[in-house]
Amino acid sequence: MPKLTDAIKHLIIINVIMYFAPQLLNLDLTNIFALHYPTNEHFGVWQYITHMFMHGGPAHLLFNMYALWAFGTPLEQMWGRNKFLFFYFSAGIGAGLIYTLVNYYQFNGIYEQLISMGVSSSEIQNILSSGQYNESLITLSNQTMSEFYSLYHTPAVGASGAIYGVLVAFGLMFPNAKLALIFFPVPIAAKYFIPLMIAGDFFFGVTKYSIGNIAHFAHIGGAIIGFIIAWYWKKNQFKFR
Structure with missing residues (x-):
């Protein structure tokens, strides 16, 4: 087992504290630290960093921290603590920004459709506040309107965007390392395995086949x-400390 390096050790500790402490203290920090849509009343610029330390459940936390340890350790050993932390936060913040841009594009596409139907900005804001609308006036499908409401109100949480950046870096630095998943236990070289994972995220992100509330474009953003x-x-051979 690889040694737990300094940066990864402290990142894991902070993530674990940020998950369990609010539950023990009966606090809900979602509105403060999760990443919200920019025009949502709960949005804050700091959330591009803090959302990386929030998780939706123990399995979400466990898988992210395992991936951080397994794939981040050789990178920190290669780059050193400071370079790894710069990389990790850059990937995580970049993931949040790209996720926001994709959401903005999707949200405004629906917004413009509503405006073209004669729905005023104030009426749209009422729809976003209440979740209710007049189906006789708005001809968009219930699924589209539900997506519109969800884009505005559902915050993003998790270190997954930064983890995808770590995965891609691992694949570049150790392309022939063999990887496998629990539900697909066939070892495949990282140079093939990781692109397949990202392609899967892209597929699920642009189609309606995604299972659960997964921020696929945050994964893709972190990977990019x-x-x-x-x-x-x-x-540039920028490998060592």
Whole structure:
């Protein structure tokens, strides 16, 4: 088992505290720390960092922290603590920004459709506040209106965006390392396995087949930022401390 390096150890500790402490104290920190849509009343710029330390459940936390330890450890050993932390937070913040941009595009597409139907801005805000609308005036499907409401109100939580950046960097630095999933226990080289995971996220992100409330484009955003940084560092031999 790889040694638990400093940065990863402290990241795991903070994530565990941020998950269990609010439950023990009966506090809900979602409105403060989870990443909200920019025009939502609960949005704060700091959430691009804090959402990385919030998780939706114990399994979500466990899988992210395991991936951080398993794939981040060799990267921190290679780059050193400071470079790894820069990489990790860059991927996580980048994931949040790209996730927001995709949500903004989707939200405004529906918003413009409502405006073209003659629905005023104040009426749209009432729909977002109450979740209720006049079906005889608005011809959009219930699924579209539900998505519109969800985009505005559902916050993003988790370190998954940063973890995807770590996964991509691991694949670039150790392309022939063999990886497998619990539900697909066939070892595949990282250079093939990780692109397949990202392709899966893209597929589920642009279709309606996604299972559960998963921020697929945050994963893709973290992967993109992680790839850019790791590729640049590898190209310029920026590997060591």
